[in-house]
Amino acid sequence: MKFGPVPIEQAEGAVLAHATAAGERRFRKAHRLSSDDVMALKAAGVREVVAAVLSSDDLGEDTAAAKIAAGMRHRNVEVKPAATGRVNLHAATAGIFTVEAKMIDAINAVDPAITVATLAQHAPVEKGQMVATVKIIPFAVAASLVDAVVKICAGGEIFAVNAYRPVNVGVIQTTLPGVKPSVLDKTLRVTEARLSRSGGRLTAERRTPHEVAPVAEAATALARGNDMVVIFGASAMSDFADVVPAAIERAGGTVIRAGMPVDPGNLLVLGTLAGKRIIGAPGCARSPKENGFDWVLDRLIAGLDVTARDIAGMGVGGLLMEIPTRPQPREPLPAPQSARSEPRVDIVLLAAGRSSRMGGPNKLLALFDGEPLVRRTAERALGSKAASTIVVTGHQRERVRSVLSGLDVRLADNPDFADGLASSLKAGIAQVAPDAAGAMIVLGDMPGVSSKDLDSL
Known part of the structure; x- marks a missing residue:
């Protein structure tokens, strides 16, 4: 591949290095010029373009990235289509990511034009999360280099998402x-x-x-x-x-x-x-x-x-963030006047609604996996990093409160629940701790939201 200024008369088949305008037409970066494109550029007075000219043994960036990704052996990983010289690979399930580091290192040593990046060994991943990416740096790369990488990939499983089991x-x-x-x-x-x-x-x-x-x-x-x-x-x-x-x-x-x-x-x-x-x-x-x-x-x-x-072997990277509340911290706790290591956030869980769209039953009392929905949501809130959980009740307050029995939540009553959600927000925010930096509003009717999701937010 040759890269640099190309006379417009020789530019057919070249790949543009920059977006280029021809009158009202605009050709995007990485666009491969056709004969009609060259004629339009000539007519617009363009004399040369900065472009990559591929030789007969070159593979375009998307083709090269796709060929490498197709040559990889992996488990529980989904390969996305190539675009802009990149193929992203995503977890097909939640689990623990494992990678053969020697294979990744060998691929990245073939030529700087070809790169593969992955998550760290044993990283926990969610379904749909990107775990690796193949990126071709220039617009094209020699087919022989791609073949060398594919040969490395044939040596065994390069990475995997080891799916969690319901133990x-x-x-x-x-x-x-x-x-x-x-x-x-x-x-x-x-x-x-x-x-x-x-x-x-x-x-x-x-x-x-x-x-x-x-x-x-x-x-x-x-x-x-x-x-x-x-x-x-x-x-x-x-x-x-x-x-x-x-x-x-x-x-x-x-x-x-x-x-x-x-x-x-x-x-x-x-x-x-x-x-x-x-x-x-x-x-x-x-x-x-x-x-x-x-x-x-x-x-x-x-x-x-x-x-x-x-x-x-877990020592490198094993120094994690301090847990301020543990009895024997690594370092002396800061003086009381010092700023908190993390801002306090309280959860306000809204559970006062009438479930009018349900046509009668209170959806917060519906069972999910044998447990009332509002209790399930409250438990997820309590399992998060939030400092405290405030549950706002209103409609059928006694029934809702009874299913929360034994949970370490604070209850806030909203007598004006029929006026709408704003009144519940007001009742809940009024109970947030004075030293809280903020409040996270959590709806009681989202059974799939986990404590980890709340922590991420």
Whole structure:
């Protein structure tokens, strides 16, 4: 390929480097000039154009990108059509992204004209999210270079989205004097929200003393009917012979790894029992913020093995954002007058409407997966990073409030609910904390919205 100024008489078949006007006609960048185009440019007084002239062994940028993408082997990935020298590849399902880094490096070493970029290894992805892109830098590239890349692609699976599986999880929470039931209840909500993003389900919970024998007994029982068991200790692991790892071994299981180089998440324990995975959750897993527990849990739910060596290799990139509320932060907490590390946001959940378009029934009380819609939405709100959740009630307020029983929400009454949504907004905003930077308005009738969606917003 030759690039540069081209006399207009020689420009047929050339690819324009810039948008070019010919009277009222305008040719876009990357347009391939036909004989009629050349005549129009001549008539407009154009003497030369800046363009790329392809040789017989060149492939146009779209053709080259499409050929490379077609040569890739992957799973659960959708290939989009080529445009402007680029092919984007998207996740066909939610899951964990894995990539063969050596193959990507080899492709990018062939020639700077050909590039492939991907998400990081083990990145969690949503359905439809872009996971990789093939980009041809110039307007054309030698066919021999494309063939070299396709040959690399034939070497095996280059990347994949490992789909989440709807696993059943049993939870054990140990107790010590002074542990509040509300803390345990919140832990369950946060855990359910974590599982919901992958279609998992929390099937059972057992609360035991923080002692080896009762924890071992509960783990044995829960391992029988679940795919995985998660143990939340009332006290963080302080030794490899502490309660949680000792209970796994007493139950006949094996501790794969105690401790991980991810912070928050250092005190995680990973083991097996009766062929099932057991996770001793670090204290930070009681928070919805990302921590090392998420890294291990998501991989296991996606059907990926997690070994002691895998955990040992998580240190680079393992320093995550601090969770300000954890008891032992990495650094001393700032003085009270300092600005908050993150602005406070409260959720105002609107649940006062009359469901008039339903023709009678209150849609907020309709069951989704056996649970009233408004409760499902409130649980998703509580599982998010929002500081608090305010539920505005009005129509059938007593029925709505009854299905929210036991949830850590604040209730705001709107006696003027019949006047419309604005009155509910007013009632809800009035309950937002004075130090809040803002409020997120959440509608009670959107069952597909997850805690992660709210966090993204």
